[in-house]
Amino acid sequence: MTSRKTRQSYGVRSAPYGFLLPAGILFALFFALPIGYAVWLSLHKVEVKGLGLGRGARSEVWAGLANYTDALTDSELLHGALRILGYGAIVVPVMLGLALVFALMLDADRVRLAPFTRLAIFLPYAIPGVVAAMMWGFLYLPDVSPFYFVLDRLGLPQPDLLDGGPLYGAMANIAVWGGTGFNMIVIYTALRAIPAEVYEAARLDGCSQFQIALRVKIPMVAPSLVLTAFFSIIATLQVFNEPTTLKPLTNALSTTWSPLMGVYQDAFVKGDIYAAAATAVLIAVVTLVLSFGFLRAANSRTKQEEAR
Template sequence: MTQPSQGVRRSYGVKAAPYGFLLPAAALFVLFFALPIGYAVWLSFHRIEVKGLGLGKGSRSEVWAGLENYTSALTDSELAHSALRILGYGAIVVPVMLGLALFFALLLDSERVRARSFARLAIFLPYAVPGVIAALLWGFLYLPDVSPFHYLLDALGLPQPDLMDGGPLYFSMANIAVWGGTGFNMIVIYTALRSLPNEVYEAAKLDGCSQLQIALRIKIPMVAPSLVLTFFFSIIATLQVFNEPTTLRPLTNGIPTTWSPLMKVYNDAFTGGNIYAASATAVVLALATFVLSFALLRLSNRRTTQGATR
């Protein structure tokens, strides 16, 4: 009579084991991801109502605001201007960073390259530098009073551009992002290149293809999924830019407190003290990121399917 019950318990324990392993990750996901998102959504539908001078007890109360915070966020000119700045910033960062990452990956995958391991580490190393430290390093290199580049330009009698204001500011911050993110994207693309079968390259060489033709007609099309993946990562990182402008802001007057959308959220929440409007803006940014990523993914899948059918 006891043997069947022990067998059932053992079978139940084996089936429940995977859920036991997933439980810590699920708990962390709920505590540090799902609950904060849910709380931000809840805050976005509320506001503070002030009675009288707002000094007495009970003079401030949290009330339901409906879509009021979302309407204010969508009609906020500062948020629109910050979104336009991010579009200009992303138009520089994404193509340059992915272009360099693809170039370095193809170069490292070439048979003629020497010291491949050292080169791979050297290109990837800037990614290991924290974003705040990288922004500080480049920020001091941009300052005319301490930058060795400005000293050399002055010694040569050449003009010294102000890299911390106006249009050059976009290129200055884009340079920080490209310097730090190229190595990670290069590793992703390079890993995909190393997984390709050698038989394809050998067949192309027998057909008389040069290294350039192999790279353009074989390697790049076959690592297209990795290119799409790095493109999505770059788009999401661009929409969430915060470290670079926030770190460079004390060094120049050309960066407002609402330069990027996330800086606008931070300013509303911690400087203006309106966490409800900041939550609504954060939810709008999250939805915009999701819609943009989903649309790009659908477009990429459609083009991949059309190419396969042909």
Template sequence: MRRAPYAFLAPAVVLFLLFFALPIGYAIYLSLRKVEVKGLGLGPGARDEVWAGLSNYTDALSDSELLDGALRVLGYGALVVPLMLGSALLFALMLDTERVRFTTFTRLAIFLPYAIPGVIAALLWGFLYLPDVSPFTYVLDSVGLPPPNMLDGGPLFIALTNIAVWGGTGFNMIVIYTSLRSIPVEVYEAARLDGCSQLQLALRVKIPMVAPSLVLTFFFSIIATLQVFAEPTTLKPLTNSLTSTWSPLMKVYTDAFGNNDIHSAAAQAVIIAVATLLMSFGFLRVANRRTKQEEAR
């Protein structure tokens, strides 16, 4: 009987090792090696895999394309995360009021875009952005307004942000709304007895009490934003403004499968994973510290 718990845990442990720990370990192993070419690189034995140490990491950290992609993703995240979480919080607060009707249908309508795969969502919005087929272009032309080119220059960031916010708001709204529904009714009754209006109730009671959910959604949103890949890759054939190295993960994919440099791509992937972990952990520590300070007051 003492071995029963280990027997129940064994399938999960095996799956964790095979599909999580082993791929990470293999990526680290590849990142520490490189291919050495002899002569013209033709014939047997002309290409050998040798130990590279940290050279792949130093090359990746000095790669201007990777650094430029990281800066673009940070700017993209500065737009996506506040808009997505702000919209999710607003929708959750609106659904939590007593005056709202058809809440089940409304929750489903807001959540539905999250159920659409990112590639499909990018394709749908991509065709809506194309001037030749977009109904928005027709409407703007009808009223005499010049249609903006959403796939070029600065509007491209807005186009990508719109896809991410449209697809991710529903999930975050459900998380925050569930947290709101778990607040005891007595808290609301006490606030109303103290003279709180609906706005004061939202700002002084609801938002502070769902702060842990906001931290959780912010944490997940940061990770998803730093790993953006599907949306720009899908829109790339529709515009020349998106390069194959627009985001760090696109750079990794291009080096691994376009340039056949799997070792450099592995080093870049490890750097991206470590940077994402450090940023997420840092934001989480700051949020927990502020929460503890507020509780101490």
């Protein structure tokens, strides 16, 4: 009898681990194992003997931190990181600002056609990034774009959006167009979860709709804003589709315009998967540090406001 109770108690205690086991196996196979393999590759290199012909002429040897040193001293990687920072300085605040404005407008009491408007704003997010970049790329081309045709008929200047400074705005427009809908849905869902009694109390205190939005709604959806900013920062640091798709349309984009494009060049053009792995690990570490640094700063600010 005692042994049966012991087995039952052990089964109850081990049940949560049994439920977590499938997720743990998938995590190990498709997340932890690839990361470990990338780290292992980044610590090796190919050693070529003689002319590199014949069996045993090319062998994999230990490289230590040499690949990381080469990546950190690569000027192209540094310039790509700076370009991404400029790109992100446009994308993140504009996208989150529009998402917040749209969410507040849809949460208003007198809004009309709210379901259709939500779908219209969210729909661009459902379009694959490559398709969106290709579509906008042709709209940016003076020879085929209807916008340039209209500007020409009106006698207005026709800026080259795929060269120089406007290129950042052109690519940022693609990201904002595609990502605003997702962030808007996250913020709008948080707004709908706010109890109606909170709004009623604010109205009784004499608050206008603008004051309710500014002093009640925005502070209460601050966690959602932090979450969307967290995802947006990660997506910005890993930008690849937009510059890669637009590159055939302009000479202003190099093959290493973004750090991930440099990884692609090392791995699939130069055939140096070891250098590509080192650069990818560095990008992952920087993304992790910046993302969690942002989360920690946001959480500390939230705690300070709650303490007041």
